[in-house]
Amino acid sequence: METDKAVSVSKLSRHFGKFIAVDEISFEVNRGEIFGFLGANGAGKTTAIKMLCGLLKPTSGEATVAGFSINSETAKIKKNIGYMSQKFSLYDDLTVKENIEFYGGIYGLSREKISGKTDQLISELNLDKMKNSLTKSLPLGWKQRLALSTSLLHDPSIIFLDEPTGGVDPISRRNFWRIIYEIAGSGKTVFVTTHYMDEAEYCNRISIMHKGKIIELGTPTGLKQKYNKTTMQDIFIHIVGRN
Amino acid sequence: MRQIFYLVQKEFRQIFRDFSMVRILFVVPLIQIFILGNAITTDVKNIKIVFQDQDKTPYSREFINRFVHSKYFKITGFEEDYTRLSSYLDSGKASLAIVIPRHFQRDIVLQKKPDIQLLVDGVDGNSAGVSLGYITDIVQQYQERLIEYSPDLSLQVKNIRRVETEPRFWFNPNLESKLYIVPGIIALILLIITLFLTSMGIVREKEIGTLEQLMVTPIRSYQLVIGKIIPFSILGMLEIMISMGFVYLIFGIGVKGSLLLLLFESSIFIISTLGLGIFISTISDTQQQALFVAWFFMIFAILLSGFFIPIANMPPVIQHITRLNPLRYYIVILREIYLKGTTFKDLIPETLAMVTFSTCLFFAAVMRFRKKLG
Ligand SMILES: Nc1ncnc2c1ncn2[C@@H]1O[C@H](COP(=O)(O)OP(=O)(O)OP(=O)(O)O)[C@@H](O)[C@H]1O
Ligand SMILES: [Mg+2]
Numbered sequence: 001m002e003t004d005k006a007v008s009v010s011k012l013s014r015h016f017g018k019f020i021a022v023d024e025i026s027f028e029v030n031r032g033e034i035f036g037f038l039g040a041n042g043a044g045k046t047t048a049i050k051m052l053c054g055l056l057k058p059t060s061g062e063a064t065v066a067g068f069s070i071n072s073e074t075a076k077i078k079k080n081i082g083y084m085s086q087k088f089s090l091y092d093d094l095t096v097k098e099n100i101e102f103y104g105g106i107y108g109l110s111r112e113k114i115s116g117k118t119d120q121l122i123s124e125l126n127l128d129k130m131k132n133s134l135t136k137s138l139p140l141g142w143k144q145r146l147a148l149s150t151s152l153l154h155d156p157s158i159i160f161l162d163e164p165t166g167g168v169d170p171i172s173r174r175n176f177w178r179i180i181y182e183i184a185g186s187g188k189t190v191f192v193t194t195h196y197m198d199e200a201e202y203c204n205r206i207s208i209m210h211k212g213k214i215i216e217l218g219t220p221t222g223l224k225q226k227y228n229k230t231t232m233q234d235i236f237i238h239i240v241g242r243n
Numbered sequence: 244m245r246q247i248f249y250l251v252q253k254e255f256r257q258i259f260r261d262f263s264m265v266r267i268l269f270v271v272p273l274i275q276i277f278i279l280g281n282a283i284t285t286d287v288k289n290i291k292i293v294f295q296d297q298d299k300t301p302y303s304r305e306f307i308n309r310f311v312h313s314k315y316f317k318i319t320g321f322e323e324d325y326t327r328l329s330s331y332l333d334s335g336k337a338s339l340a341i342v343i344p345r346h347f348q349r350d351i352v353l354q355k356k357p358d359i360q361l362l363v364d365g366v367d368g369n370s371a372g373v374s375l376g377y378i379t380d381i382v383q384q385y386q387e388r389l390i391e392y393s394p395d396l397s398l399q400v401k402n403i404r405r406v407e408t409e410p411r412f413w414f415n416p417n418l419e420s421k422l423y424i425v426p427g428i429i430a431l432i433l434l435i436i437t438l439f440l441t442s443m444g445i446v447r448e449k450e451i452g453t454l455e456q457l458m459v460t461p462i463r464s465y466q467l468v469i470g471k472i473i474p475f476s477i478l479g480m481l482e483i484m485i486s487m488g489f490v491y492l493i494f495g496i497g498v499k500g501s502l503l504l505l506l507f508e509s510s511i512f513i514i515s516t517l518g519l520g521i522f523i524s525t526i527s528d529t530q531q532q533a534l535f536v537a538w539f540f541m542i543f544a545i546l547l548s549g550f551f552i553p554i555a556n557m558p559p560v561i562q563h564i565t566r567l568n569p570l571r572y573y574i575v576i577l578r579e580i581y582l583k584g585t586t587f588k589d590l591i592p593e594t595l596a597m598v599t600f601s602t603c604l605f606f607a608a609v610m611r612f613r614k615k616l617g
Contacts, residue, residue, distance in 0.1 A: 053459050055459060075461065078459055078460060078461045085452055088452070089451065089452040089455065090456075091257065093260050094256060094260075098253070102249055102252075102253045105245060105248070105252075106246055106249055106250070106460045106462055107461070108246065
């Protein structure tokens with residue numbers, strides 16, 4: 001029964017001193033689903049994701065990720081998730097190849113597997129000409145795709161993407177989402193936060209976060225019917241404005 | 244284990260990718276050894292001296308002449324006006340004023356013991372003490388000459404010699420401060436390089452977000468620590484050898500004792516600087532902060548090491564505090580091995596103290612690092 005839930009969150013909170021960044025949120029994410037997290041700046045999206053990835057201890061509440069508790073089994077969670085943070089977090093001063101090799105090594109892949117994966121990624125990303133260039137010389141869109149690929153090196157069942165397309169041009173964004181679909185198609189769960197309302201439409205289900213609380217959750221079509229609007233943009237403005 | 248290999252490999256790639264890093268490693272010690280080795284000197288020479296000769300007799304001139312011919316003194320002037328003497332000291336035109344009283348010659352001849360007045364600039368207590376020593380010497384020689392040529396004294400009396408000491412300084416026969424200072428500079432370079440590299444290196448990863456990325460991988464924090472420590476220790480060792488090479492080339496000072504022992508002791512010392520670097524990284528969020536904090540600790544470590552200020556000159560409470568400072572022991576050890584060729588057996592107390600405080604510092608820092616990473 002538990003097995004078909006990739007993530008299951010129950011009354012999860014995180015306080016910073018007196019400030020409540022995440023306020024008793026509860027939800028579930030199914031396996032193979034693309035689950036979107038919407039919310040204005042400072043809504044608490046990153047804080048929630050960090051707790052699920054084991055980067056931040058919750059103040060109270062419980063959650064399981066890939067069936068493991070975020071309070072007591074973070075080591076097991078780390079083997080099963082990929083994470084792409086809001087900040088670009090590859091090494092700018094290493095080449096594309098060196099970055100892939102490094103993260104592959106850190107995830108404990110064998111040497112043959114690393115070199116196989118490296119070739120595969122480089123050809124998939126069309127980075128053949130750039131593979132020995134420093135990562136900082138790549139255009140932002142490519143950097144993001146490289147970061148996504150490296151966070152998938154160890155074949156995790158769930159991947160957390162925190163604003164993966166921030167600051168990227170529309171074409172690159174569409175390409176990025178094509179990859180996200182492929183990932184979900186291969187049976188992985190994708191947990192993604194975004195500011196872009198058109199991206200929200202691509203998700204199987206979305207939750208809208210506001211001031212640390214989840215104030216709406218459903219499928220894009222379901223929400224459109226419920227609020228009688230035609231775009232996610234209108235729904236978002238309507239709901240957040242109401243609160 | 245393999246994770247550590249990849250961490251170390253990555254660290255070396257980053258270090259040697261950036262040319263400025265290589266520059267720091269090689270050029271900084273060269274410049275520091277060259278400049279500090281020549282500039283920091285506790286030898287007191289060319290002491291500037293102003294005279295007031297109220298007597299102006301052959302005796303007083305003979306007295307002054309002894310200063311003229313001493314390599315330690317440099318006469319900057321003669322001042323007639325007693326009230327203006329202090330202005331020489333104030334302006335730094337002289338650090339010493341000597342007043343020869345009126346009737347100097349007459350009093351000597353009448354055996355009435357004339358008093359010479361000395362005004363010493365005591366701001367630099369060390370130099371003041373040394374110059375006093377030189378003056379006492381000169382006065383004593385002058386006196387002996389007076390006795391020798393005194394017509395009234397019998398030969399017997401003249402031959403009564405007071406006890407004379409003739410000191411011979413071992414290991415550093417000319418008491419050349421370079422010899423004494425240079426091993427200390429090597430210690431400082433090692434401290435600076437390893438402390439700054441470690442703290443800035445970790446904080447940099449915090450700043451750019453790669454530390455967070457590493458924390459979502461299954462890697463353990465002890466592996467992360469080892470992955471940082473190995474490359475920086477190797478760099479530290481490399482740095483020591485580069486520095487010793489420069490010291491030999493520039494000053495011709497080589498290591499008297501065992502090189503292996505020296506490297507062994509250095510590796511113990513590095514444990515403390517790496518530990519301190521890790522600690523600093525846990526209390527800093529940006530590289531600037533880390534730089535500032537590292538600077539702060541470095542100054543303390545140096546001031547309380549006995550390098551500039553002799554520990555015996557410190558208040559007793561501070562003297563006890565210096566016992567907690569690994570740099571204090573390391574400088575002593577380095578000097579001993581460098582100048583005397585002291586063997587391990589005679590360095591055991593210092594080594595033990597250094598091991599104790601280095602490992603305490605290191606483990607406290609690592610505990611804090613692990614706790615911070617959650
Ligand atoms: N370490 C911290 N200490 C104190 N406050 C924090 C900390 N981290 C986050 N916050 C606060 O918690 C709130 C939620 O931050 P969070 O980063 O989770 O928002 P977000 O939804 O990801 O916003 P954005 O869209 O800007 O990324 C913000 O008001 C932020 O200032
Ligand atoms: Mg965020």
